Amino acid sequence: MSSTSATARRGEPSLGGSSRRLRRIDAVVGLAFVAPVIVGVLALGLVPFGYVIWYALHDWNPLVATFDWVGGDNFRALLSDSTVWASLGVTFTFAILLMVLNVTLAMVLAVLLVQKLPGTTTFRTFFFSPVIVSTVAWVLIWNFLVASNGGINGFLATIGISGPNWLRDPSWALVTVVVIQVFKGVGMNMILFIAALQNVPGDLKEAARIDGAGPRRVFTSITLPLMTPTILLVTMITLISAMDVFAPIQILTEGGPGRSTTVISYLLYRTAFVQQDFGYASAIGVVLFFVVLAMAALQWGTRKKWVHDEV
Numbered sequence: 552m553s554s555t556s557a558t559a560r561r562g563e564p565s566l567g568g569s570s571r572r573l574r575r576i577d578a579v580v581g582l583a584f585v586a587p588v589i590v591g592v593l594a595l596g597l598v599p600f601g602y603v604i605w606y607a608l609h610d611w612n613p614l615v616a617t618f619d620w621v622g623g624d625n626f627r628a629l630l631s632d633s634t635v636w637a638s639l640g641v642t643f644t645f646a647i648l649l650m651v652l653n654v655t656l657a658m659v660l661a662v663l664l665v666q667k668l669p670g671t672t673t674f675r676t677f678f679f680s681p682v683i684v685s686t687v688a689w690v691l692i693w694n695f696l697v698a699s700n701g702g703i704n705g706f707l708a709t710i711g712i713s714g715p716n717w718l719r720d721p722s723w724a725l726v727t728v729v730v731i732q733v734f735k736g737v738g739m740n741m742i743l744f745i746a747a748l749q750n751v752p753g754d755l756k757e758a759a760r761i762d763g764a765g766p767r768r769v770f771t772s773i774t775l776p777l778m779t780p781t782i783l784l785v786t787m788i789t790l791i792s793a794m795d796v797f798a799p800i801q802i803l804t805e806g807g808p809g810r811s812t813t814v815i816s817y818l819l820y821r822t823a824f825v826q827q828d829f830g831y832a833s834a835i836g837v838v839l840f841f842v843v844l845a846m847a848a849l850q851w852g853t854r855k856k857w858v859h860d861e862v
Contacts, residue, residue, distance in 0.1 A: 600840070603833045603836050603837060604833070604837055606829060606830055606833035607625055607626070607830060607833035607834040607836070607837050608620065608621065608622055608623070608625070608830075609621060609830045610624075610625075610830045611828075611829040611830040611833075612827050612828055612829070612830075613827055613829070614827045621830070625830055625831050625833070625834035626834050626837075626838075628831065628834075629834055629835065629838060634810070634813075634818065635815070635818065635835065635838075637810055637813070638810070638813050638814060638815045638817075638818040639815055639842070641725065641810070641811070641812065641813055641814050641815075642794060642814040642815045642816075644725065645725060645728070645729060645793060645796065645812075645814055646790055646793035646794050648725075648726070648729045649729050649732055649733060649789065649793040649796075650786060650789045650790045650793060652729065652730070652733045653732075653733045653736060653737050653740060653789050654740060654782070654785055654786055654789060656733060656737050656741075657737050657740035657741040657743075657744050657785070658744055660678055660737065660741045660744075661741050661744030661745045661747075661748055662744075662748065662770075664678075664741070664745060665745050665748045665749065675741075675742075675745070678737065678738045678741055679738035679739070679741065679742060680738065681734060681735050681736075681737075681738055682735070682736065682738040682739045684735075686735065686798050686799070687798060687802065689731075689735050690731065690798060690799050690802045690803060691802065693731045693803070694718075694802065694803055697717040697718055697727055697731075698717075698718075699716040699717075699719070703717070704717075718803055718804055719807075719808050720808070721808050721809055721811040724804055724807070724808060724811050724812050725811055725812050727803075728799050728800065728803055728804065728812060731799060731803070732793070732796065732799055736789070736792070740785045740789065743781055743784070743785055744778070744781060744785070746781070747777075747778045747780075747781035747782075748774065748778065750777075751773070751774050751777050751778070752777075755773050755777075756769050756773055756774065759772065759773055776859045777859055779857060779858040779859045780858055780859065780860070782858075783850065783854055783858050786850065787847060787850050787851070790846060790847075790850070791843055791846075791847060794815075794816075794839070794842070794843045794846070795816055795839075795843070796814055796816060797814075797816045797817060797820065800812055800813075800814055800816075800817045801817065801820070805817075806818070806821070815835065815838075815839050815842075816839065818835065819832050819835045819836055819839065820832075822835060
């Protein structure tokens with residue numbers, strides 16, 4: 552007589568039944584943990600985006616109480632709208648400049664501050680503090696600093712340099728906003744890079760030094776490749792956030808001078824809440840979403856060619 556049959560006659564649960572119950576309990580517990588995230592994504596992400604697509608297929612203007620079906624007319628109008636294309640160009644320029652400057656500066660700061668030198672903790676706090684400051688407060692402070700008679704031009708005047716009107720000169724406005732945003736967010740990327748640097752195995756670097764590699768060769772051949780997963784994360788986060796920039800543009804330049812700082816998100820805002828053309832603004836929002844999605848997919852799709860340990 553098998554032990555399973557004897558156990559069943561005694562009324563004791565079999566091992567197989569107990570294992571199945573544990574798996575069901577694990578599944579229920581796991582679902583309970585992820586349920587809030589799923590509900591949040593559905594309620595705050597997918598459902599609103601579905602409404603945006605629906606609105607983009609209509610001519611919706613609350614001022615004249617119109618909500619008429621137009622199909623793909625709004626999207627076809629985007630293809631011939633020079634303002635939209637110009638705003639996309641400004642957005643790409645802003646995003647690329649911000650990503651390159653932010654990531655480069657964060658890497659340099661991380662390499663310097665990972666050294667065990669006096670005062671590094673203070674400097675880490677100094678560079679990270681803008682991250683926790685309100686974006687509006689940060690931008691307002693810089694608005695005073697970069698004014699034509701502000702602190703930066705005042706400092707330049709003391710050394711005999713006449714500074715430009717940073718936010719009113721088309722040649723400087725976009726670059727000025729980029730620099731302000733770089734200093735706002737570089738601290739977070741710096742912390743991520745410091746963590747990545749500290750996780751690089753010391754024995755690998757020591758072995759390279761024994762083989763005659765100098766500090767530069769050790770960094771480029773060992774440290775940097777092992778940091779590529781973090782570099783991928785940082786570049787994706789920075790680029791996506793740069794594509795959606797709004798508050799600094801609204802507060803500092805309002806898209807000007809001319810259209811030199813009119814990024815696509817600010818154009819969407821003006822179309823919806825100034826021109827009251829919510830249907831066309833929704834179409835712009837849909838296009839922006841897919842542009843950001845395509846850029847993120849491109850970064851993710853090319854990771855196997857340069858990210859360490861990706862196969």
